Each structure stands twice: as structure tokens, then as C-alpha cells.
Amino acid sequence: MSWNKVAVVGAGLIKFGELFEQSYEQMAAGAFTAALGAVDRGMDRSAVDAVIVATQRGSLWGQEGIGGNTVPSAIGLSGVPCTRVENACPSGSDAFRIGAMVVASGVHDIVLVIGVEKMRDKSTQEGLLARAAAGHPLYNRGETAPVLFAPFATRHMHEFGTTPEMLASVAVKNHHNGTLDPYAHFQSEVTVEQVLASPQVCSPLRLLDCCPQTDGAAAVLLTTAERAHEFTDKPVFVAGFGVATDHPYLHEKSTYVGLPATTMAAGRAFDMAGVGAADMDMAEVHDCFTITEILDIEDLGFVEKGKGGPASLEGETALDGRIPVNPSGGLLAKGHPIGATGIAQLTECWWQLREEADERQVAIRNGYALQHNVGGRGSGVSVVNILTRNA
């Protein structure tokens, strides 16, 4: 039996992209407005009892110390309790998990979970490439974000014969899905040939194997399962969630063909929800790089270990495939504004379970959707949230 103590009654995001014209505060206000507007029976913003903000790198918008508690004022909720969550790339999904626990605790009835990230206010070199020290701050200088995942591609190719074409097929699929998602940063198709002809960024990953740096914000409104029907006839429940950590640095991994944090987090979420991978109708997973999605679908149990490449190439994860993955376009096409990423993935799951995803709607058979992030210096943390429309 799923947990189902908390429901999502509103969700929304702003169009992701290089939003030079919008401030961090304006992006936050846009996402909050979108989430409020999605509440079927309407919700006055004064109903919000508490705010949880996910921002991973305040440094990217130049206000290292205060990202988070500036949000209530910016969105017309000054005075409301607010806490910032930072947990690497899963910051948004962990903020959601914490928001659900806050609601379930009975302390706050209606909680806004909002993710906001300004990735482009600083130059590319100063942004995620900054300092080229994604690993230990004193060691491994020259480590940029792709270095955190490319070693897994090298080893996956070595052990399982995964090919560059298989990696490319993930980018092709997610860019296609992105053309169907009006919120996606990229709105154009790419071909396998284009991916393979794109410049090497960090071998074996090429430019189109990598997600862009994107500004964005997304928000969801949580309330108790009991009160959900005050706001909608189509609530989506939090069926379960799981978090797991792993040794944080790349040289400490027990394996280079999988991310153990993902497997552990998924196991906990499935146990809590009382379901398994086969029960999922779709998944929004962390595809910061093409190899990451291949690792994810194996680690989450959608395909056998080592088979993620062929499964992607053969369309098993397409919109009409056995297990549709990243119908929103994923991080690769929709973008990866870190704190907002998880919330935006959950918004996509919410739309899909409510069958409101227009052209990219997948078949909902069992009523379950899975959302996943993994990140940190060496994928040392993962969060999995499972949503259901089944009461």
C-alpha cells in the first residue's frame, strides 16, 4: 500500500532557457504563479503555510549567502516560514521529499516547494565549469561537470560494449520529446549523426551528449491527502520516496558501471510505495549526460545491468516504448537549472498522471510515475520520488 499521506494539488514551471531578462526573483514568482494557476479549484497565495526553496548554487547568481530566504518576499509571501534545501543535483527532489514530510508531520498544511536556479548570469567558464574543480577542492584540478560522469561511459563501453550510437540515441529521443514540451530549453530535433559529429567535450562524451546550462524555476503545492479534494478532483499522491548517499568522490566508487546511490534510493522508494519498477508508467530520470540516463534505467531496475544502451537504441524508453523515460525532454533538452530540475520533473509526472501532457502524453496503465535525480561530486547522493494517481 502506498504512503499517500500527501498530495500534489498544483504544479507549474516557467519556460526554461537562457533567461537573461529575468532575475532570480522574477523566475521564482513566475513558477509560483504557474503552480497556483494549475490548482483546479484555485488557491489564494495566502493559503501557503510554509515555503521550501531548492537552490543548489547561489554562487551562480552572485548572492552566495542568501539564496532561499529572499524568495518569500519576491513572491508575495513575506513573513511565511522558509527554508533552503541544498543537496547537489537532487536539491529539488529532496526539497519535495522534505516538503512532503513537513506536511505529513501536521505542522504545516499547505507547503510550497519551489526550485530556482540562475545558471547563466555568470559566464560558462565561471559557471559549472568554474574552477574546474568539481572533485576534491585540492585534488583532481581540471575536473569539470562532465568528468563526474564520463568515466562511467568509458567503463560501461569497456564492460558491456555500449557504443557512441547508443549514447546518441538517448540525446535523439530526449531532444525529440523536447520539441513536444513548450517549457523545454531546446525545441529542435537532433540526429545520431549530429550527436556523433558534435565536438568532444570530455571523451567519450560529445557536446550533444551533455545537457545545457539553463535558467529556470518550478513549483509544486503540497497538502494533506485529506484536504486535497478542497483543491482538485484529480490529486496526485506521494506514494513513496527514498534518498541514499554513496562515497562522494570518483576514486571511491565500488563500481564504474552504475550509481549505487540510485539503486539504494529507488529500493527505499519502491518499498515505501509498495510497488516495483515494473509498475511505473513513466519516469523522469537524471540525464545530465546521455550515459547518465543509461545508468539510471539500469540502476532503477527498468532494464538489466548492461542493457541500457541497446534498450535506448531500440526505443524501449521512447514515448510509446515499454517504459517511457523523460517525456519532458529531460535535462538534455528541457535543461538543468539545478534547484528547479527535480521540481520540474515532478511537474511533468503530475501532468502525465493527470493525462494533461498533450502530444507527449504516455499511456497511463498502473497510475505510477517515478522521478529521479543523482549528483554530487561523484554521484554521492540520489533521490527518488514516486507519485501515484491511485487513491
Added chain:
Amino acid sequence: MKPVAVLGVGTAAPSLRLAAADVGAAWGSGGGRATVAVCDADEDTLTLAWRAAVDALAAAGVAPAAVSGLWWGTSRPPFAEGPSLAFLAGTLGLDRALDGALVSGSPHAGMEALAAAWDALAAGHADVALVVVSDALVPGLGTAGESSTGAGAAAVVLAPAEGATNGASPPARLVRRATRTVPALDRYRPDGGAATEDVYDGRLFREEVFLPLMAEVGAAVAGGDGNHPVTAWAMADPDGKLAGAVARRLGSPLASAPVQAALGDTGAAAPLLGLVEALAPAGAGTAGADGPRRVGTIGFGGGRATAVTVDVLRPVPGAAGVASLGPGRRASYVEVLRTRGQLEPMGEPIAMGVPPGGAAFVRGNVEMLGLEGARCRACGTISTPPSIHPTCVGCGGSDLEVVSLARTGRVQTFVVNQTMPPPFQAPLPLIVVDLDDGARIMVQGSPADAAELAVGDAVALSLHRYALERGVPVYGYKAFRRHDGGGGDVGTGAAAQEVAR
């Protein structure tokens, strides 16, 4: 005064070679036929010193912990003011109760370091002395020095002759020494200056200052002992004419010409690099029928000159000749300007997150320079580095001992990074290495290996300068592909690099 023996030697040359003709072409002058050795962006006087020292210790069969003093002579240490000697000691794993001194300020520093170590041993203040001489000077743009300034390092392990080799006669011993001082300004670098300046009339100084000074110190150590004439001389040769003239005046051949031709004027390293060449079997050779061969070396600079003679009784361990320094890679003049920091892009450099003067480096420097891990006494797992692992990554235990990590291993997985902000240059391999002692680390690799690197490759680690951060050198280890397949045992300095090449 105890007699002092040479137990072993080591040498090192940087990776790049610059043709004087390329320099000449840039300035519209002749340039000449010379080739000089130049540091790549990740090499400097300290990394060269490290390689020579590691090999000298290995050749002498002396464990780092047995070294009682480190004397380092370099015209221009990596920190103008700062912990240069302590950093070098840290990279070598020397005992914290370390005697010795950093000598700098002119190319004469190499001979001053040798003399100081000799005196400490002779007086009984030290048991085993490690003398390292190195230089990688930056010549001023458009100066004659651009076509002659090289880079390199040499190291010698010295100990009292009595008892140093378990009863056997030592391979070589120091014999005589003489120094002269004259207050003449030659090459110099002012406070805050980035490059060494040649202000003198080279011909005038050669004829009127250096030639008589060097001949005088040479004659002072060569004379008075007719049974053992000096059979070969070694010395620095900044203009390609001086050394030959001094040797002719002293009446013995010049043994240092091959190393001078290969590397250029290596400054403070030149007298000992030349001496090592003279100690190599193909150089001055070993004891003949009439007793030991005697070789001499002369260093000068900063208005000082010192000559030292050495008796060679048998081949000196580690003296492998100029060929062992490797051919290097030909670099363009523009590439050399970049690696020397004389050609820099506009715009603000992107600072690293952690300032090198910060507490994180205080905690991390010893384990970074010495390449240490924390070995779990319960399960044997080695967690690296120790300062961020209060518990074992294998079993969670906290009974850990700090160990020095193996310097060879195999590639578990890797990437080649093509997109990084300055100062990093693509292609930069980043490699997860399974070390032969079971530890696992992630380090940078060599651009030269980028195209062919593969999972399972055997690699050897060596010390490099990762970055020059806020003007401060940051050092770490890099993994180089071994072309011997990883079967044989290798040292960790120049020898390992040669195997890697």
C-alpha cells in the same frame, strides 16, 4: 674533518625543447643551431628537483627517511619567499627532523649547496646529505639568454666515506674545493622582475671576469697533487664559448659539452649535471691502472665561482649519461612563451575555489605532496587522502595509519577533458588509477597519452605542477602511460618517466 663519499646520483630534464633558430626567427636575428630544454606548463624547478632527487636516492639505495639533510640550490625557487625547501622535502617524504638549506639568488647556488652539505658531513653534523640542484630560469624577452637558457636538475647523495658502503670503497669521493668572489654584476633579476636580465657585454665579461675567475678556482683545486691530474672538467657555458676556453686554459678536456648541447645553460644545475656526465661510464670513466680518475666541476654566478674535484673509483650508481635525459618534445617559441607565463590571454583568470594560502591547503599539503593514504588496520582498505577520511571507505573503521601510496598502477577508467577554463589546457586526461598497493586515486594524465589511453593500461605517477594559482604553485601527481606493459619495477622519478616514454 671526515672524508665525504658520493653514493649515487640522479638527473632530470624537462619535457620541451626549443630551437634557438625559432627564437631568432621571431626577432629577425640568426639564432644559431643550439637547442635548449624548457619546462612544460606543469613542470618547474621543484618538479625537476624532485625527479632528480628520487632517482638519486634510488640509485644510492638510500631510503628517504634515512636522509638527514636536504641542500637545494636553485637560482629561482618556486616561492620567492616561502616554503620551497619544505615543499620539496614533503614531496620526497623526508623526515621532519631535517637539516639543510635552500640556496638561491644566482646560478652559483648549486655549488654553494654542495659545499654546505659537504661541510655538514665533514663536521659530523649530518649522516646522509641529499644535494639537489635545479633551475628553470625565465630569460628576458629579446635577450641573448632566450637562445641559451635551458632547464634541468641533478642530485647527489653524499655520506661520510667511512662506513657509508658497508666496508666496500665508495664509488666516488669529494676531494678539493676552492671559491673566489668578485663584486661584478652579471645576470640578475630585480625585485618583482619576471625574467632574468642580461645587462652585460657578454664578450667583455667572458674575457675579463669569468674566464680568469673560473681558471683561477680550477687551477686552485687542480694544482698541488701531481699524481692525480684532473682528467675532465664540467662547467656551465652560458654563451657556448666560455667553458671551452676555461678547459683549454686548465689543460684538460671538457666533459660537460654533451649535456650543455642537449639542455642549454641549466644555471645552478649546470655544474653538477656536467659532473654527473663526467661520472657516467662513457664520460671520465672509472679507476685506471694508475688509481682513480679525478674530475672537476666549476660553477659560477652572482660574482662567485667555486671548483670541486671528485675522485671516481668505480661507476657511480645513477650516472647514466646524457642520453638518459631523453630527447624531449620540440616546442614552438610561442608555446614556450605560454609555458613560461610570458604570453598570457587578456581577461581575469578564474580563481580556484580554495586559496593556496587557506587552511585546506595547510591540512592537505603534506598528504598531497607526499601522496599519502589512510590504511585501515581492520580491513586493509586504503582511503585517500587521509584528511577527508576519518573513517575507512571500506568498513567504516577508524583505526587508520597513514601510508605512502604506490607509484604505479593500472587504469580503472578515465576521460579526456577537452573543455576547461584556464589555466588548464586540453586535452587533459583524468584517470582513476588502481595502484599496485590496492589504493585507488584519481589524478591528471599526460596530454601525450590522450589519444591512446585505454582501460587496463599500466601507468606510473610523477610529480607535476597542477596550476599556478594566485601566483602560487600547486603540485600534484600525474599518471603517465608505461610502455613496458607494467611488468618491470621502476623508480618514481626520471626513470619512471623514461619507462613511460
